[in-house]
Amino acid sequence: MNNCVIKNHSNLKIDKEIHSLVNFAKNRLKFKRPPTIFLNHDKRNSQKVLAKTGYYDPETMEIHIYTTGRHPKDILRSVAHELVHHLQNEKGKLDNAGYSGKGYAQKNPHLRNMEREANDPMLFRDWEDSLKQKNPTIYNEWRSKCVPPKENQMKKKYNLEEDQDRIFAPNHYCAHHVVHEGKEGFTVDHNWNKKLKKVTRYDVKFLDGTVKRNIHESKLTILEAFTEEAHGKRDNHPPVKKDKDEEEKMEEAAKPDFLDLDKDGDKEEPMKSAAKDAKAKKKDKKEDEKETTNEWKNRELNENLSKKWGFSMDLSKLKK
Numbered sequence: 001m002n003n004c005v006i007k008n009h010s011n012l013k014i015d016k017e018i019h020s021l022v023n024f025a026k027n028r029l030k031f032k033r034p035p036t037i038f039l040n041h042d043k044r045n046s047q048k049v050l051a052k053t054g055y056y057d058p059e060t061m062e063i064h065i066y067t068t069g070r071h072p073k074d075i076l077r078s079v080a081h082e083l084v085h086h087l088q089n090e091k092g093k094l095d096n097a098g099y100s101g102k103g104y105a106q107k108n109p110h111l112r113n114m115e116r117e118a119n120d121p122m123l124f125r126d127w128e129d130s131l132k133q134k135n136p137t138i139y140n141e142w143r144s145k146c147v148p149p150k151e152n153q154m155k156k157k158y159n160l161e162e163d164q165d166r167i168f169a170p171n172h173y174c175a176h177h178v179v180h181e182g183k184e185g186f187t188v189d190h191n192w193n194k195k196l197k198k199v200t201r202y203d204v205k206f207l208d209g210t211v212k213r214n215i216h217e218s219k220l221t222i223l224e225a226f227t228e229e230a231h232g233k234r235d236n237h238p239p240v241k242k243d244k245d246e247e248e249k250m251e252e253a254a255k256p257d258f259l260d261l262d263k264d265g266d267k268e269e270p271m272k273s274a275a276k277d278a279k280a281k282k283k284d285k286k287e288d289e290k291e292t293t294n295e296w297k298n299r300e301l302n303e304n305l306s307k308k309w310g311f312s313m314d315l316s317k318l319k320k
Contacts, residue, residue: 038064083123
């Protein structure tokens with residue numbers, strides 16, 4: 001155990017994993033003095049799409065990580081990132097580093113390079129793999145929690161949704177281990193969008209045993225996935241749900257609007273019908289204009305007859 005101080009203001013019990021990660025980083029990176037690590041709860045920050053995830057204070061040698069609404073694995077990745085900044089600080093690379101305000105990674109070449117170093121994912125990955133090698137049960141933990149024995153029927157293994165049109169999809173990228181609304185789980189079924197040539201919705205079985213259907217890919221945090229190459233090596237993959245609704249929406253959206261020839265606001269009306277309506281409206285307009293002209297002539301004649309002879313007449317009743 002190291003002498004790293006962890007001030008945990010969250011409800012997560014990950015201090016043991018943080019100490020393990022700090023030990024691993026200290027041995028690899030060779031920093032001398034462990035930082036103080038704060039796990040901060042910030043609900044307002046967690047509601048932002050591009051929320052802050054953490055930062056390192058070189059003056060106090062403190063790492064601050066925002067934890068609200070995040071998966072523990074994602075939090076540990078942030079800790080690994082900031083540990084590299086801690087090493088950079090010990091080496092003096094952050095001294096008089098120049099501009100460090102908003103957008104510094106775009107404006108300051110030196111600090112941009114510091115971020116590039118800290119974004120190396122292999123520190124975290126190597127630490128994670130070292131744990132799995134020492135404790136194989138961690139690596140296969142999901143099998144005992146979510147996936148039934150291999151001899152069970154395919155339907156039970158995948159938990160396929162009933163009454164769905166299904167197709168066999170080509171090899172594709174496929175999320176496997178995910179987080180949705182703070183809950184961890186594994187995908188048990190998904191669709192296939194032939195237009196987009198990808199999976200757009202997943203069914204997820206959570207660790208508490210509940211299943212939620214048709215979660216859009218944008219609503220998932222993907223922790224593990226099968227690549228297109230690896231997907232082809234999987235055995236007994238069942239047919240997937242045909243994404244009829246979404247494809248129909250795409251086809252409908254792709255239809256061009258017709259010209260609104262009759263100016264009635266209906267752009268889905270065939271142009272032939274609209275042209276016919278426009279012609280009829282034009283004819284009606286001419287008739288209205290003709291009638292208005294006759295009314296004006298009738299009024300003018302009556303005014304003259306009334307002034308001169310004291311009587312009037314209706315031109316509309318005269319025979320043509």
